[in-house]
Structures are given as structure tokens and as C-alpha cells.
């Protein structure tokens with residue numbers, strides 16, 4: 001059996017696996033991605049790419065390419081509405097346009113692009129930064145020991161098996177994750193609550209749509225509940241059916257039991273509100289609407305990311321986004337541990353930070369599902385709705401690598417009033433750096449960044465020696481000198497005051513902050529940097 005060594009093996013080459021490869025590559029870590037399918041996605045699935053996900057793609061230089069690809073698929077910035085049928089009554093407008101009210105929160109916009117459109121962009125980008133993607137290849141077994149992980153790889157089209165040895169493995173292998181199952185990692189949550197179907201069809205819906213620009217259309221008809229999305233030319237689309245009601249008023253969530261063409265045509269006509277319209281069924285996919293999250297995301301050298309870590313109903317469009325954000329958290333940590341800049345223990349913070357965010361987001365998607373699509377599931381144990389913007393941009397990462405105040409246990413905040421406390425995403429503020437207008441977010445991405453108040457020169461001086469004692473890159477900026485906010489007051493937005501400072505990790509999350517001048521800035525920064533690198537204990541022992 002032939003053998004190959006790689007630093008990171010990624011099992012699953014869909015949205016999250018490919019994103020992981022891109023993020024790792026941008027940190028200089030090559031990876032091998034194994035994907036059982038023959039190529040990138042052939043079904044649209046995820047389409048709403050939220051602002052935080054677009055920020056991660058912006059950081060790796062992909063934002064424009066994704067926006068261009070998105071514009072080929074959809075008229076952007078459409079509405080999210082509910083109707084009793086497309087041609088019938090409008091019931092509610094959740095968003096008049098999907099970026100309504102969030103334009104100032106980020107330099108990035110929410111974008112509509114299917115996995116069919118997005119994955120080729122990621123594939124090309126992953127290849128360009130040193131990842132190798134192997135389609136029609138399946139990881140048939142995974143074993144780990146103290147030094148690494150060994151996977152047996154089987155080509156789907158025959159040919160000999162081989163082994164791949166990696167220091168770490170990312171299981172981006174989807175909701176049914178064979179790797180998670182083999183590791184015996186339990187899932188918590190609400191289980192599966194609908195045997196749903198997605199019907200891909202062709203039909204000319206231009207007359208029914210009129211001049212509306214609707215990105216997602218929830219259908220709450222008397223006989224059918226689900227949602228539509230349509231192609232840019234309004235000649236095709238898909239309908240998800242989550243539940244139906246028969247003539248006697250009996251509700252069913254077992255939709256997958258009858259996927260015949262006549263039934264599917266009837267569903268599409270019912271949801272369109274036109275019993276005569278010509279409909280051609282292209283494909284029907286059965287899937288389980290469920291809300292579950294893994295109880296832990298790390299087992300030794302194996303990390304769960306994406307749907308293997310949490311699966312949620314599409315209500316809210318959070319699932320794939322959350323997976324990409326898992327990858328963004330994990331990639332820099334793996335890169336820093338692999339070349340010795342960070343301690344192995346930093347990898348524990350992936351679970352500590354991302355598992356609760358996955359659970360929170362899953363609950364938010366579940367609440368939306370119950371309230372919008374199936375109140376019969378019961379409203380008693382629902383987490384109250386948190387608006388979209390905090391779910392997307394306002395969640396908090398809490399771990400030993402983040403130095404929060406002992407009594408500060410908030411888990412999310414409104415990104416419209418960002419606090420810049422440790423654990424939260426550093427906020428977007430328009431700034432000028434070296435004469436160029438940009439976002440504060442454009443300062444982050446690869447290295448640690450220190451932003452100090454206008455009188456915080458001592459912090460900047462200390463940054464160099466603190467960073468070199470850990471062998472990491474720490475770029476220091478003084479507000480008003482290196483970073484100018486056109487309207488001033490950046491120090492108020494970041495909470496540094498005139499003489500404090502904030503330390504931002506390569507993933508754009510704040511890991512430490514002081515709002516006062518440092519008494520011993522080098523020591524204080526070393527403690528913060530040490531914690532952020534999983535070397536807190538070593539610093540304490542100095």
C-alpha cells in the first residue's frame with residue numbers, strides 16, 4: 001500500500017472542507033482534501049452567505065470573486081418573505097432586502113450564491129494556496145496515535161487503496177459524519193423533526209413573481225409549508241417541502257415517503273398558486289430537517305467542522321455559514337501549532353469557542369423553524385429569537401486564550417453597538433491607513449494586531465519585544481498616528497481610551513484589552529499574547 005504524509009488531512013471537500021483548505025493555505029499550511037463525490041456541488045443548497053462569512057473570504061482575497069460569481073446566479077439583495085403561495089397573498093416581509101439595516105456593521109455584504117457557484121471559486125483558491133483536492137476519493141478508516149492520524153483512502157472508481165498520514169485531521173464530512181460516529185461523539189439538541197424534500201424544477205414563474213426581487217420565499221399555504229428559491233432568469237428553482245396537510249386536515253412531516261413526479265408537480269403547483277402551470281421536475285432530494293450539535297468538537301488530533309459539528313434547519317441560512325466560521329477559527333490555530341508558534345493546548349480552545357457557538361446557532365435556526373414553519377413542534381423549550389445580525393456577527397468566543405473579566409459572561413451582543421470586549425469580533429470602523437481608506441477588519445487576517453490609543457505609544461514599543469519573545473508577528477498601530485478614523489473616536493469604539501490597547505487575533509477576535517496605560521506594558525502584553533497562544537502557563541512560570 002503506498003503512503004503519503006501531509007500536515008493536515010481534510011475529509012469532505014464541500015463548502016466547509018474547501019474553506020478550511022483555503023484558510024489553512026493562506027497561513028502557509030498545505031492540506032490534502034478527500035471528497036467522495038466526483039466534483040464540486042451539483043445541488044444549490046446553501047445560498048445566503050452572511051456578513052461574517054464574507055469577511056472571512058474578504059480576508060483571504062476572495063470577496064470580489066465571490067460577488068462576481070453571485071451576480072451571475074441571482075439579482076442580489078432580494079427580500080425574504082412569506083406567502084400563502086407565490087401568486088397568492090403575501091403574509092410577511094422578514095427583510096425588504098437582505099442587507100437591510102446591516103450595511104454599517106461590516107465592510108462586507110450578505111451575498112446570495114449557491115454552493116454550485118461558490119465551491120468552484122473555493123476550489124481554485126485552495127489549489128492556488130497549496131491544497132490538493134482529490135475527488136472520487138473516500139477515507140474508509142481513520143486511526144490516531146500520539147504523533148498523528150492515519151487514514152486509509154480508497155479511490156471510488158477502483159484502483160489500489162493507500163494510506164495518508166497527517167499531523168491533524170479535519171472532519172468536514174457532513175451531517176452523517178462517519179468520523180464523528182466512529183469516535184462515539186454524541187449529539188445533543190432536538191433530533192430530526194421532518195423528512196423533508198427539495199424539488200428541483202423548471203417552470204416559467206415570471207408572471208407570478210412580477211417585478212419583486214425575492215431571494216427566499218417561505219410558503220405557508222393551507223396544504224403545504226416550505227420555501228422557494230428561483231434562478232436569475234425565473235425559469236427554474238427549487239421548492240423545499242417540510243410539511244403538508246391533507247383534505248381531512250391531517251398534517252404530515254413524512255414528505256420523503258412519496259417523491260414521485262406527479263406528487264412533486266402537485267406540490268410545486270400548489271406552492272406557486274397556479275394549478276395549470278407547466279412544471280418539469282429535474283431532481284428530488286430527500287433530507288432530514290434536524291437540529292443537533294456535537295457535544296465536543298475535538299478528539300485528540302481530529303476536529304469536527306461544519307455539518308459534522310452541527311446540523312440545523314435552513315431557516316435563517318446559518319448552517320453552512322457557521323461551518324465556514326468553524327474553519328476560520330480552527331485554521332490559524334492549526335497553523336500556529338504546526339510550526340511551533342503556539343502550544344498544542346491552543347487547539348483545545350477550538351472546542352471551547354466553537355461548540356457553544358454551534359449550539360447557540362442551531363437553537364436559533366430551530367426556533368425560527370418552529371415559529372415560521374411548524375408551531376406544532378411546541379414552543380415550550382425554545383430559545384428566544386435573537387435577531388440575525390447578533391447571530392451572524394455578535395457571538396462570543398470564550399476560552400483560556402481569551403482574557404475576559406471574571407464577571408463578564410455575556411455570550412452575544414448586538415454588533416450595531418459593539419463593545420470590543422475580549423471574545424467578541426473586533427468591530428468594523430472605516431479608517432485610513434497609510435493614506436488608504438479601508439476597514440479596521442482589513443488590518444486582521446494573518447498576524448496578531450495591537451491597536452493602541454493615541455497616548456498608547458508604550459504599548460506599541462512593548463509589542464515588538466513581547467512578540468519576539470514568542471516568535472510571532474505582532475503588528476502595532478497607534479490610533480491617530482498609524483490608523484486614522486475620519487470621524488475620530490476610534491479609541492472609543494475599541495474601548496482602548498486614550499492610552500489603552502486591544503489585542504486582536506489573526507481571526508479578527510479580540511483576545512485582550514486594557515483601557516488604561518500599561519504599568520509594565522511588556523509584561524502585560526506577554527501575558528495576553530501567551531494566553532492567546534496557549535502558553536499561558538509557561539508565561540506564569542517565567
Ligand SMILES: Cc1cc2nc3c(=O)[nH]c(=O)nc-3n(C[C@H](O)[C@H](O)[C@H](O)COP(=O)(O)OP(=O)(O)OC[C@H]3O[C@@H](n4cnc5c(N)ncnc54)[C@H](O)[C@@H]3O)c2cc1C
Pocket residue numbers: 011012013014015016017034035036037045046047048049137138139140172173174175178198240287305306307308314316317318319320321322323
Ligand atoms: C435546502 C437547504 C438550504 C440551505 N440553505 C442554507 C443557506 O442559505 N445558508 C447556509 O449557511 N446554509 C444553508 N444550508 C445548510 C448547508 O447546505 C450546509 O450547512 C453545508 O452544506 C454544510 O457543509 P459541509 O461541508 O459541512 O457538509 P456537506 O456539504 O454535507 O459536505 C460533506 C462532504 O463530505 C463528503 N464525505 C463524507 N464522508 C466522506 C469520506 N469518508 N471520504 C470523503 N468524503 C466524504 C461528502 O461527500 C460531502 O461532500 C442549507 C441546506 C439545505 C438542505
